[in-house]
Amino acid sequence: MTDSHDHTPAVVEEPIANPGLPAHTWRPTDLDEGAATRAERQVAGFFGLSMVCAVLFVVAYFTLEIGDNFDTFIGLGASTVAPGLALGGSLLFIGIGIIQWARKLMGDHEISELRHPAGSPAEDRDAAVSDIMQGIEESGIGRRPLVRNSLLGAMGMMGLPAIVLLRDLGPTNARVANAENGTGLQHTIWKKGMRVVRDVVGTPIKASELEIGDLVNAAPEAQFPTEANGYPEIEGVELQVLKAKGAIIVVKMEPEEIKPVEGRENWTVDGVICYSKICTHVGCPISLYERTTHHVLCPCHQSTFDLADGAKVIFGPAHRPLPQLPPAVDEEGYLIAQADFDEPIGASYWEREKQ
Amino acid sequence: MGCASCHGQNGEGISTIRDGYEKGPSLVGVGAAAVDFRVETGRMPLAQPGSQAPRKQPTYSDEEVAAMAAYVASLAPGPAIPTEQDYSIEGLSDDEREEAIVRGGQIFLTNCTACHNFNGGGGAMPRGGYAPSLKGVESKHIYEALLTGPQAMPNFSNGNLSPEEKRDVIAYLRSIEDTPNYGGFGMGGLGPVSEGLFAWVLGIGGLVGFAVWIAAHTTRSTKQPIEEGAEA
Numbered sequence: 001m002t003d004s005h006d007h008t009p010a011v012v013e014e015p016i017a018n019p020g021l022p023a024h025t026w027r028p029t030d031l032d033e034g035a036a037t038r039a040e041r042q043v044a045g046f047f048g049l050s051m052v053c054a055v056l057f058v059v060a061y062f063t064l065e066i067g068d069n070f071d072t073f074i075g076l077g078a079s080t081v082a083p084g085l086a087l088g089g090s091l092l093f094i095g096i097g098i099i100q101w102a103r104k105l106m107g108d109h110e111i112s113e114l115r116h117p118a119g120s121p122a123e124d125r126d127a128a129v130s131d132i133m134q135g136i137e138e139s140g141i142g143r144r145p146l147v148r149n150s151l152l153g154a155m156g157m158m159g160l161p162a163i164v165l166l167r168d169l170g171p172t173n174a175r176v177a178n179a180e181n182g183t184g185l186q187h188t189i190w191k192k193g194m195r196v197v198r199d200v201v202g203t204p205i206k207a208s209e210l211e212i213g214d215l216v217n218a219a220p221e222a223q224f225p226t227e228a229n230g231y232p233e234i235e236g237v238e239l240q241v242l243k244a245k246g247a248i249i250v251v252k253m254e255p256e257e258i259k260p261v262e263g264r265e266n267w268t269v270d271g272v273i274c275y276s277k278i279c280t281h282v283g284c285p286i287s288l289y290e291r292t293t294h295h296v297l298c299p300c301h302q303s304t305f306d307l308a309d310g311a312k313v314i315f316g317p318a319h320r321p322l323p324q325l326p327p328a329v330d331e332e333g334y335l336i337a338q339a340d341f342d343e344p345i346g347a348s349y350w351e352r353e354k355q
Numbered sequence: 356m357g358c359a360s361c362h363g364q365n366g367e368g369i370s371t372i373r374d375g376y377e378k379g380p381s382l383v384g385v386g387a388a389a390v391d392f393r394v395e396t397g398r399m400p401l402a403q404p405g406s407q408a409p410r411k412q413p414t415y416s417d418e419e420v421a422a423m424a425a426y427v428a429s430l431a432p433g434p435a436i437p438t439e440q441d442y443s444i445e446g447l448s449d450d451e452r453e454e455a456i457v458r459g460g461q462i463f464l465t466n467c468t469a470c471h472n473f474n475g476g477g478g479a480m481p482r483g484g485y486a487p488s489l490k491g492v493e494s495k496h497i498y499e500a501l502l503t504g505p506q507a508m509p510n511f512s513n514g515n516l517s518p519e520e521k522r523d524v525i526a527y528l529r530s531i532e533d534t535p536n537y538g539g540f541g542m543g544g545l546g547p548v549s550e551g552l553f554a555w556v557l558g559i560g561g562l563v564g565f566a567v568w569i570a571a572h573t574t575r576s577t578k579q580p581i582e583e584g585a586e587a
Contacts, residue, residue, distance in 0.1 A: 025575040070537060077537030103574045200461045201520065209514025213504045216515050217465045251509065287469040288480065290507035297481055299469065304481065 021110050029104045039104040046097030053090035057083050173351065179340065185352075186344040188220075188245040190325060195221040195229075196250060196274065196335040204334040205250065207269050207327075213291040216250040217277070219243070220337075245345055247277035248325055249287055250335070251307055253294060261310035267326040272335065274325040275311050278346040279303055281318040296322075319348070357400045357414070358382075358423070366430050385503065386433020387424035392499035394420045396492075398506075406483035407506055434502045434512075441518055442494040444526045456530045459523030462516065467524065470508075475528050476541075480507065490532065494525045 028035040060082040065071045071078035119125075141148050177184025182191070195204045199217045202224030210216070223242055225231035234242060255271040267273070275296075279286050284300040294308035303316030311322035323345045326338035344352055361379025363369050368381030382390075393399040397411035415423070424436060439445075444452050464473060472478050475489035484507055489497060501521050504510030511521065542549040 026578050026580060027574050028576050028578060029574070031578050031580055066537070080537050099569060108575075198516075200465045201458070203517075206514055209512070211510060211512040211514065213510045214512050214515045215466075215509030287466070289469075289509050290480065290484070291504055291509045292507045295481065302481075 021112065024110065027104065027108055030108060036105065039100065043097050043101045043105070046093045046100060050090045050093035050097065053086045053093060057086035057090065060086055173349070182242070182245070182340065185349055188340055188345060189222045189242050190220050190246060190337045190340045192337065192339050193330070194337050195330070196248070196327065196337065197221045197224060199247065206333050207272055207329045207335050208333055210250075210252045210272060212252055212254060212271065214250075214252045215287065215289045215291070217287055218248050218250045218274070218335075220246040222246075244283075245278070247285055248274050249277045249289065249296065250274045250327075251289060251291075251294070253291075253308060257294070257308050259309045261324070264310070264324060264326070267324055267338075269327050269329055269335065272327060273307060274327050274335075274337075275305075275307060275322040276325065276341060276345040278322075279318060280313075280320040280322060280345075281316070281347060283346040361401070366427060382427050382430060384431035384433045385427060387428040387436045388434040388499040389503040389505070390424040390427045391420060391436045392496055392503060392505060394423060396496055407485065410487060434499075437495060437498045437502070439495075442498040442522050442525045444522065452526065455519075455523045455526045457527075458520070459525070459527030460530075462520055463524050463527050466511065466516070474531055489528055494529065497525050497528065498522075 182189035303318035366382035369378040398408040470486035477488035
């Protein structure tokens, strides 16, 4: 590139002599018209292959059998492999053709560009600064502090509508927390007398029918409202929240294996013990339970809780034991809750320790 | 003969000197289903101690297993070997079968996927253990495993999952096996995790390798232009 502007190179005095560009080497296609024609045909050939692949895709899409009696291709289902290969080939051959074109036929000569200083000339900078200073002078912003301060005040107050609108994006925990209907972060739907039912099927659990080593993935009965149990219909977000907070795991072990936590001596029914299914680290549902060790493992970050020892954390990033739900048995022999959890379930949140 | 060295001559189990450790647990009350599952899948007799007894070629014939199961069942009441009626949905109408498969799927996803993966492919457990794959396991053995909870697996007794619910879980597992498999590589059936790993490492890695290969090869040669007039 010729140096037509008055910009001088960054380094004028070179410490070592400029060796210049190495001697140009030539491609066969630059020298031999026959080679160039061959390269042109290769490029066109790749584009042609791409067209063939596109047609093959359409043919494969419409002719290959799917369903019970599907065609196979190298041991795999032809209806997925063949269109995939054809579409991939179609794209690949366009790419290969373009690379071949660029490397063999497009112009091939060395260029060099010198670096120039990036800054504007001094007189341009002086002119810009004097324009700004003149603007400040003419607006009188320095001489009239009342105007300046009231402008700053107006711009600050513009933030108020934003704060008011953001506040309404969601209810705060303090506003929705209600122990009676189990809303808010520190309460769940569980309450005294609510039956413990099997998750998904919603049938109640007879405590006497459970055997040592059983693991029941259970839910509050309010999650399965029927006319018989009289719980109100619930749907949408409220149902999801109920499920997310109410899920529990019920295990039965030899009663003498359970080390009761102080103050929770009567929180088991004949070896049946219930814990929140929601990990206290970041709230994954956990039920990887080993009956031999009584450990339950969280699949997300490997927090491990010992259910025989008050769900104490024995490994992993969780900070607190799983909250325990006190069970009882109603007059028909079914498992019920004695009360809601006595602490918030799941992951930590800001105000948790202040409760 | 095959069992007594660990489980005791009367199936009472053998404890070691260390408190709480045992060479073999008591077989009193484990029931015929437990014997049938462990011996027919080759897990027992144990070839060597380890974190978990692996599935292997069974050692005993069907008659021998039946006799051992009957003996252990006589020690104390326990779960009996399920019959085909317990785990088959053959006798149901098409609608009832579909309903059973759907319900079984929901029960499976709630109770079993935590360890066995949502397609029954199995998975790793703490301290060298693993939840085995359920693919190709006989329906009877799945039912027995649910009933008796082999090794570290919790059990799903009839008071936990009713017999129909267990049957539905098996129907769901059979239905995933019947789904036409259009091929491709399962990659553990873990969904986006293993597929993403494959795409990022092998797919994009392959493309990078191809680009490096292109750039490493020049189309230039040592040929020089022939000076004009030099041609004869």
